[in-house]
Amino acid sequence: MGVIATSKYILEMLKIRKRYEVNDVLALNDAEIRVKQGTIHALVGENGAGKTTLMKILCGIEKKDAGEIWLNGDKVDIRNPRHSFSLGIGMVHQHFRLIDDFTVAENVVLGVEITRKFGFISLRDVILAVKRLSKDSGLMIEPSLKVRELSMGQRQKVEILKLLYRGADIIVLDEPTSVLTEQEITDLFNAVRRLKAQGKTIIFISHKLKEVMEISDEITVLRKGKTVQTGKTEELNEKEIAYAMVGEEIPLEIKTSKGLSMPKRAILHVRDLHVKDRRGLVEEVRGISFDVKAGEILGIAGVAGNGQKELVEALFGIRKASSGSVFIDGKDVTSSSIRVHRENGMAYIPDDRIGEGSCPTSSIVENIIADRYYKPVLSNRSWIDISAARRMAGTLVKEYDVRTSSIYSTIGMLSGGNIQKIIIAREFSSNPKVLIICEPTWGLDIRSTKFVYDRLMEMKINRKAILLISSNLDEILDLSDRILVIYEGEIVADFNNTAVLTKAVIGEYMMGLHLKTLRREKSTTL
Amino acid sequence: MKKLEESMRVLITIIIALMIGVLAITLTSKEPGIAIKYFFTGPFSSAYFFGNMLAASIPLMLTGLATSIAFSASAFNLGLEGQVYFGALCGTYVAYELNAVPPIIAIIVVLAVSFAAGGGIAAISGYLKSKWNVDELISSLLVSYTLIYIVDFFLEGPFKDPAAGLAASPYFNKKFVLPKILLPSDLHIGIFIVLAIIILFSIIMKRNKFGYEVRITGKNFRFAKYAGIPVKKVVIMAMFFSGGIAGLAGMIDILGIHGRMIRGYSAGYGWNGIAVALIARNNPLLVIPAAIFFAFLQSGANVSALFSDVTPEVARIIQAAVFYLVTAEGLLFFLKKKRMEKGQT
Amino acid sequence: MISNFIHTTLVMTTPILLAALGGMFTDLSGMLNIGLEGMMLASAFTSIFVANATSSLLIGILAGLCLSTTLAAIMAYFSLSLRANVFVVGLATNLFANGLTVFLGVSLCKSKGTLLFLNAPKLSNIQIPFVKDIPFLGKILSGYNALDYSAIILTIICYLVIFHTPYGYHLRAVGKDPRTAISVGISVYKHRFLAFVLSGLFAGLGGVALSLPLKIFVGGMTNGRGWIALVAVVLGQGNPFGVFIASLIFGASSAFSNMLQALTDISPKLLLTIPFVITLIAMTVYAIRSKKTYE
Numbered sequence A: 001m002g003v004i005a006t007s008k009y010i011l012e013m014l015k016i017r018k019r020y021e022v023n024d025v026l027a028l029n030d031a032e033i034r035v036k037q038g039t040i041h042a043l044v045g046e047n048g049a050g051k052t053t054l055m056k057i058l059c060g061i062e063k064k065d066a067g068e069i070w071l072n073g074d075k076v077d078i079r080n081p082r083h084s085f086s087l088g089i090g091m092v093h094q095h096f097r098l099i100d101d102f103t104v105a106e107n108v109v110l111g112v113e114i115t116r117k118f119g120f121i122s123l124r125d126v127i128l129a130v131k132r133l134s135k136d137s138g139l140m141i142e143p144s145l146k147v148r149e150l151s152m153g154q155r156q157k158v159e160i161l162k163l164l165y166r167g168a169d170i171i172v173l174d175e176p177t178s179v180l181t182e183q184e185i186t187d188l189f190n191a192v193r194r195l196k197a198q199g200k201t202i203i204f205i206s207h208k209l210k211e212v213m214e215i216s217d218e219i220t221v222l223r224k225g226k227t228v229q230t231g232k233t234e235e236l237n238e239k240e241i242a243y244a245m246v247g248e249e250i251p252l253e254i255k256t257s258k259g260l261s262m263p264k265r266a267i268l269h270v271r272d273l274h275v276k277d278r279r280g281l282v283e284e285v286r287g288i289s290f291d292v293k294a295g296e297i298l299g300i301a302g303v304a305g306n307g308q309k310e311l312v313e314a315l316f317g318i319r320k321a322s323s324g325s326v327f328i329d330g331k332d333v334t335s336s337s338i339r340v341h342r343e344n345g346m347a348y349i350p351d352d353r354i355g356e357g358s359c360p361t362s363s364i365v366e367n368i369i370a371d372r373y374y375k376p377v378l379s380n381r382s383w384i385d386i387s388a389a390r391r392m393a394g395t396l397v398k399e400y401d402v403r404t405s406s407i408y409s410t411i412g413m414l415s416g417g418n419i420q421k422i423i424i425a426r427e428f429s430s431n432p433k434v435l436i437i438c439e440p441t442w443g444l445d446i447r448s449t450k451f452v453y454d455r456l457m458e459m460k461i462n463r464k465a466i467l468l469i470s471s472n473l474d475e476i477l478d479l480s481d482r483i484l485v486i487y488e489g490e491i492v493a494d495f496n497n498t499a500v501l502t503k504a505v506i507g508e509y510m511m512g513l514h515l516k517t518l519r520r521e522k523s524t525t526l
Numbered sequence B: 001m002k003k004l005e006e007s008m009r010v011l012i013t014i015i016i017a018l019m020i021g022v023l024a025i026t027l028t029s030k031e032p033g034i035a036i037k038y039f040f041t042g043p044f045s046s047a048y049f050f051g052n053m054l055a056a057s058i059p060l061m062l063t064g065l066a067t068s069i070a071f072s073a074s075a076f077n078l079g080l081e082g083q084v085y086f087g088a089l090c091g092t093y094v095a096y097e098l099n100a101v102p103p104i105i106a107i108i109v110v111l112a113v114s115f116a117a118g119g120g121i122a123a124i125s126g127y128l129k130s131k132w133n134v135d136e137l138i139s140s141l142l143v144s145y146t147l148i149y150i151v152d153f154f155l156e157g158p159f160k161d162p163a164a165g166l167a168a169s170p171y172f173n174k175k176f177v178l179p180k181i182l183l184p185s186d187l188h189i190g191i192f193i194v195l196a197i198i199i200l201f202s203i204i205m206k207r208n209k210f211g212y213e214v215r216i217t218g219k220n221f222r223f224a225k226y227a228g229i230p231v232k233k234v235v236i237m238a239m240f241f242s243g244g245i246a247g248l249a250g251m252i253d254i255l256g257i258h259g260r261m262i263r264g265y266s267a268g269y270g271w272n273g274i275a276v277a278l279i280a281r282n283n284p285l286l287v288i289p290a291a292i293f294f295a296f297l298q299s300g301a302n303v304s305a306l307f308s309d310v311t312p313e314v315a316r317i318i319q320a321a322v323f324y325l326v327t328a329e330g331l332l333f334f335l336k337k338k339r340m341e342k343g344q345t
Numbered sequence C: 001m002i003s004n005f006i007h008t009t010l011v012m013t014t015p016i017l018l019a020a021l022g023g024m025f026t027d028l029s030g031m032l033n034i035g036l037e038g039m040m041l042a043s044a045f046t047s048i049f050v051a052n053a054t055s056s057l058l059i060g061i062l063a064g065l066c067l068s069t070t071l072a073a074i075m076a077y078f079s080l081s082l083r084a085n086v087f088v089v090g091l092a093t094n095l096f097a098n099g100l101t102v103f104l105g106v107s108l109c110k111s112k113g114t115l116l117f118l119n120a121p122k123l124s125n126i127q128i129p130f131v132k133d134i135p136f137l138g139k140i141l142s143g144y145n146a147l148d149y150s151a152i153i154l155t156i157i158c159y160l161v162i163f164h165t166p167y168g169y170h171l172r173a174v175g176k177d178p179r180t181a182i183s184v185g186i187s188v189y190k191h192r193f194l195a196f197v198l199s200g201l202f203a204g205l206g207g208v209a210l211s212l213p214l215k216i217f218v219g220g221m222t223n224g225r226g227w228i229a230l231v232a233v234v235l236g237q238g239n240p241f242g243v244f245i246a247s248l249i250f251g252a253s254s255a256f257s258n259m260l261q262a263l264t265d266i267s268p269k270l271l272l273t274i275p276f277v278i279t280l281i282a283m284t285v286y287a288i289r290s291k292k293t294y295e
């Protein structure tokens, strides 16, 4: 096309190096990325490879220790987020950066408000501006809604609008699909393609290689802070990328055992469970009943925020159910404490690994013994047997292949995958009858995901009753024997996971499309 | 590495605080040389001053321990002043009433009563926190303000010794007063009781189930709850022990030194206990030297005021400086910078 | 009688309201300043001392604000730059101010008890023409000093600033989600620092309102008002009018306690507990009503 070399790339980041002072981690070690104008460029790598760090440097949120950034052929020194905006760079973060209590419009203009007399903000002007932008870009959303009320997909639209409002030409999306439903992912991809057609450049980070292959034009692979491969997407395949990411051959397919065992005896019984929200006003779970049998994985599919969290917390005793009952192997635990749930053989792996599933500032040992420190194996009257605790932690760390220098390391220092391994080690080793597991692979890379799936299958073969909650439909379909769909606190569908069941069908139920028909069926059977 | 940094920080805190003290003395004294000399050497110049310094450190050790127990459960007990004072009043009253009982038994009962009184008061804040999420920092302080007035009311009215010139209770049986160990100073055998309590709690926090529960609850409440730890009970119990030990701090001081309850005798024990716990980095054993250091600041200022023209209030400025500096991580910025430079080259 | 009670209530509200408005800014910025008590105390002493020495109200007030704002800036520096614990730094300020005022009182005035400043100019009460003559309402609306009136006006100004200017939006964004603020280029450091400085100014005014009208200073004369103001901040939920209402409750409880002291012979020590007990009850009721379980 006769373009001169310097303008071939809109963005070049060369030999970027970054060390985090707090924990002395070398996050980037001569990382490089070269992005062409008007393309969708995927950035992939394992957990901790440095993808987010590299993009934070581009956005002026973190400072690089060494390296160069070239933008449109000019060398730039990005000083702070504001400066990065002014250069036309914007990023949608892995965890959305929106103020829940502000409206869509207020979020979009935050930091670049329009003011009138005496420096007062004109809310009307702001709303008009956002409406116009929303129409131009095709990202339709009502500007006066509070962000708190939006779904994840809508929030993402707000994030993108925010960048467009600031005139971003390069848009970074950090794991944008991990919190979205199938439909929302399709919408997002359409929006991204439209932006590309308008001449914007997109950098796309994801762990899901299928998506990467589908949407991207070029790919850069990071491993341990180094760029190890880069090239056109059409010239690469999933296997090659996975190999580049990990540095060794790994099998991509999941060994599932759907339908292998013949589950018979139901272990977990849930009957007409109702749960209210914290303030006791709204019913979040509205009469749910189901059984989980030994050796069965029951998947619950649903868009996040449809009562899954409340359901699970009520099952485990973290919340009180307002009515209904929960039985573990015939024992009523409906209003029992969490400890009684655990002692009756229930284990739970929550989606929030740092906030709930572990104590990041405590050692591995202290995390491992949290549910059993008081039991005779680990204690003597009211004193904890320190050496027994140490032995137990050592054994489990080995058994679950946790990569750590010592069992006294604080958990917060470990990678997401290793934290999840420790939580799994604790919960699985408590020898439960019922296992509840939520979003087990959120944010995990290929290798850790595979580890989790393999262990889950082992548990199934050991005839545990497993309840799997996930917003990732692939995961639900790959692992479950039976699938329930939850919508607005009710079960709206119940499927056996046979070959004919498709994502599209489940997706429709998740969106509440078949609600009316199902309700009618219910009322006729009554 | 972390340990080293922490101790460096404490060391720097102490040095800067002392420098501020020297500065304040220099600015206000006509004979700063003499004043400073007495400030630093006074507390060690005689058995009398030395013993008094240690005696003054006894209640601080306990309030420091009390703070650190609540801190470990991530609760801020700001009501120590009131707990100390109220615990002492209850204990004194019981001591007065138990006149005829053998001393050993009386002392044990009296200490138990002040422990329960201080603890009960603090447990209210713990209860409000775990039941309705009422901020314990403010609630404990408000309760403390209220109690101080109520105790003053008793000392000025119903429980006042009419013969005393100041607002004070009558003396209780002289036999209950703890024996002195370094005459003519005030140092009494209470120091051994206190050391025993500290060692006991230090072991409990490390090895006991309750200690483990407190630590985990303090570090991540949601995790503790999820793991099955009875978190609400743990928070209330931690506040109870904290307040109880504060109550003991007040009563041991009365038993060892005053022999009766005097209005305002304990002012500052609570606040300084917080500083002591902070210097000790919440480690029960380190509370011992930290409390002695704090008592040294006060005694130094007192001795210096005796022999020169400075006011003993100078100590309060130094103590405040300790507060400002003691949690300042950034104090070691020059260390960090050096490492960063090394990392880059 | 009733109008008198309301009048006293509003007068007792002023220092609490002023300090609480200041505290509110730090609360909105996500770093509650618990050193209000100390800043009030420092300013109460300095303003009356300087006003007495210079015979100028204005210079006195400015001196008071200078000291309280300096304390606030020191706190901000320690907690933001040196990463000290913000609560501990607040406690430090309370202790420091307490020690400093006693220390200065002893060094400068040679006295530890109540300090009288008879040379200080009087902060006179302003009678609003015509309004003052309305029966009943006249007593409620008129006859306050400049600080009382400015407390009300500042409440309104704070409301406009917080909810209708970019500064207000940025401040709230910083408090609700600092990482979001950073990502859109709003400086968390700058806003928190400024919020502390504002808390120093407001709490300083609150301190002035304690000592200037009375022309006296007593060690510890704030007597928990800074803490009560903090509760008003919490109950006000980041809205200046909410803070106003909460402060009013505590003003009324102080007025009530005063009234009982004048009218009954219940021990004053017991009556002095009333504001604290009412504050504690208000805080608990608020917590129960908002039904947030402790997480």
Ligand SMILES: Nc1ncnc2c1ncn2[C@@H]1O[C@H](COP(=O)(O)OP(=O)(O)OP(=O)(O)O)[C@@H](O)[C@H]1O
Pocket: A020, A022, A023, A025, A026, A027, A045, A046, A047, A048, A049, A050, A051, A052, A053, A054, A414, A415, A416, A443, A445
């Ligand atoms: N703010 C921080 N402070 C200290 N260390 C950090 C920080 N952010 C990231 N790290 C460390 O830097 C390394 C790279 O992290 P980064 O978040 O860039 O990885 P990533 O490729 O985005 O991983 P993921 O797929 O898990 O999102 C990791 O080892 C991480 O622990």
Ligand SMILES: [Mg+2]
Pocket: A051, A052, A053, A094, A174
């Ligand atoms: Mg990342």
